Amino acid sequence: MQDDSSRNTIIFLVCAVLLFFVYQHFVLDPAAARRQAEVKARAAAEATAPVKPGAPGLAAVPVTRGQALAASPRVAIDTPALKGSIALRGARIDDLQLTQFRQTVAKDSPPVVLLRPEGAPYAWFAEFGWTGANVPGLPTADTVWTLAQGATLAPNQPLVLTTTNGAGLTFTRKIEVDDRFMFTVTDTVANASVAPVTLAPYGSIQRQGLPPSKDASAIVHEGAVGALGGDDPTLKLIKYKKWTKDGGIEPIASTRGWVGITDKYWLAAIIPTQGQAFKGQFRDTKVGDVSVFDANFVGDAHTIAPGQQVTQTTRFFGGAKVVPTLRAYEKKFEIPHFDSAVDWGHFWFLTRPMFQFLEFIYRYVGSFGVAILLLTVAVRAIFFPLAHKQYESMAKMRRVQPLVEELRKKFKEDPAKQQQELLALYQREKVNPLAGCLPILFQIPVFFALYKVLTVTIEMRHAPFMGWIQDLSARDPTTIWNLFGLIPWHPATAPMIGGLLDSSLHIGIMPLLYGLTTMMSMSMSPPAPDPTQQKIMQLMPIMFTFFMAPFAVGLLIYWTWSNIITVIQQYVLMRHYKVDTPIDRLFARFGGQKKAAE
Structure with a gap:
């Protein structure tokens, strides 16, 4: 029962976030793009x-x-x-x-x-x-x-x-x-x-x-x-x-x-x-x-x-x-x-301190991009006790996953007995499937507060970070459709689908890095018991990549770096509990290929 409740809670949270992204991506962003086009047209015609x-x-x-x-x-x-x-x-x-x-x-x-x-x-x-x-x-x-x-x-x-x-x-x-x-x-x-x-x-x-x-x-x-x-x-x-x-x-x-x-x-x-x-x-x-x-x-x-x-x-x-x-x-x-x-918005009690932190760090490092990286570390440090319990529970869940699968097969025809045995297993192994939900709930307000800071504070406007990132408050300017600038062509000029490539399908370097790190983080979690759920979870990183692409690149920097820290934490804990990880399997695969080649 707890396992199903945990799955349902996670699915609910994912759906809630997806709804927000869908509304932002297909309603707010196209409206803003239309208005921006009108602004450009007005600027060109303003002289007369x-x-x-x-x-x-x-x-x-x-x-x-x-x-x-x-x-x-x-x-x-x-x-x-x-x-x-x-x-x-x-x-x-x-x-x-x-x-x-x-x-x-x-x-x-x-x-x-x-x-x-x-x-x-x-x-x-x-x-x-x-x-x-x-x-x-x-x-x-x-x-x-x-x-x-x-x-x-x-x-x-x-x-x-x-x-x-x-x-x-x-x-x-x-x-x-x-x-x-x-x-x-x-x-x-x-x-x-x-x-x-x-x-x-x-x-x-x-x-x-x-x-x-x-x-x-x-x-x-x-x-x-x-x-x-x-x-x-x-x-x-x-x-x-x-x-x-x-x-x-x-x-x-x-x-x-x-x-x-x-x-x-x-x-x-x-x-x-x-x-x-x-x-x-x-x-x-x-x-x-x-x-x-x-x-x-x-x-x-x-x-x-x-x-x-x-x-x-x-x-x-x-x-x-x-x-x-x-x-x-x-x-x-x-x-x-x-x-x-x-x-400052409804989350002013988070937005103001978050901006003050970024401003304080900026005075020492001279880069709001670096300040966002340090903010990510600070947020993860604050939530470390909750995150530790989450990843500890996930590591234990992954360790007992073979036993869970055996019980599901053994009591396939008796759901009540199956739930009873699963609860007993979780109690013996001190596993709490619901422990993984709290960090997600607590980080949602932080996510919206940072989104607000990047959107409304002029300090983030035209704030450069590194290389191609010259405005933390804008979307990633690169796009996969011209090989990130290697081809001297802009997707917006494509006939028929130029607008689509430049808006809904505009995927830059940072969205791809975000999607990759999200995939790595989700691969460390225990697999869903239902094959349909497994397919949905596998598609999530791809969907999130498209949904997050139009967001401010500063927000993608925060989320990508947060994913990297998550993977590191998960990997350390899973090694502590002697649980096989996708990273271990990846290293073993490439190591085995290298030995075979020798």
Whole structure:
């Protein structure tokens, strides 16, 4: 009975994992591939792509990104991490490129473009200002500000912009930037009129239209993100699909927090002065068939008496979600949940420590690939007591397998007696067939947590390991169909079946190594009693090879190395119990062939 229960449990676990792989392989991955193809097509056509007309501020005439940039006088941004410009028309931060991150692993690949000016395809920008009832001449998106100080925005080189409303109000905006991704915007309003005015500060991040690449993966959060709600805010996450469906959320009163719009690796976020009351909101305004996504805040109103002035400081983050950088900003400016802009997922209690371990090891070895190997050793060390019991039980099971087969034949016609004798045999030999299931159960959360780390952390993006592996977060770039690059031909160009060879049948070096080590590990286990089960188990390594091939190569490195450690552990224990192993038989076979040849 225990033997059958063990087999059924293993089959159940295998089927559960297979279902996950099938869903990932045949549903999520093809969808992501289609979206990636759309992204490439969009990138090729972006120079002439039109924007949707009709929205307030949206271009009524199609323009290119270059034309949109030229529509306003500009001041350059030049930092170690950023290139771009600030539009004097509207005083917006609307042109940013991340110079330390390339669009692909190619050395000549252009830098990632984060922000785009209004009028360009898929505009994405940040603006700041004041709002008030019955106050004429407040600065708008069409107001051209005067550059009063500075020539280029750089660390320790701020810009100062000014404008007036023609009725006694002078607006001054000081913009500073550090050497990473944080801007500090200080707005001052001076009232030289004869009457008091009441104004409230606001900040907004707006995204006009959604590029096809967004929401490409079910496990990655892309959309609205922030922390809102009183003095102890909670994390707010709204995927684009839900954001579009619901139209956003109502304003939430807060004294601490932030709002932003996030992609898989990139973030644009506005952080009001912490400790001051404000209301944060996410909105989706439909303009024709275009969604205009807006993450904004509005602060408490200030009454400015004649001869007085008021100042508001707002910070804007525009850059890559580098975890140490986010943590540093969270600590320095006391921004709640800022490093949660990285989507750690439901297994955050495993994902965060796992990333911290990889990051810690990386600082010493300089390679995330090596860090993954050491992580594998650490995980196996943690699970060593369970694994030891598993492999000990398997070794004993293999040792008593001939006795089990004898009992099955002897009591073939009496199943009840057969189970009774099998239980007695297991008790005498101190064998527990169920002991092999626990390590599998405990390693499944680790598997998903590592998958999450490799998928969402930018540190893994374009992280090289060795040889052909130049991006641990992507699939193995090699494929068996061109002999791993020896033939100058890409399978995707094959007529009729090119897409199939480049997606579902794309088998590289690491998937093959994974399949081989899986086969070795499974060959060390006791054979299933049923011939049908034996055939299924023999096919498992081949099936897993195809299912795992599209996964991040970093995950395959982890699993392959884990298989190797498993084989070593199994071999040592089986030798200890004097059990014949497939490795021994392999050595004996080749040794016998060598002697015969001599």
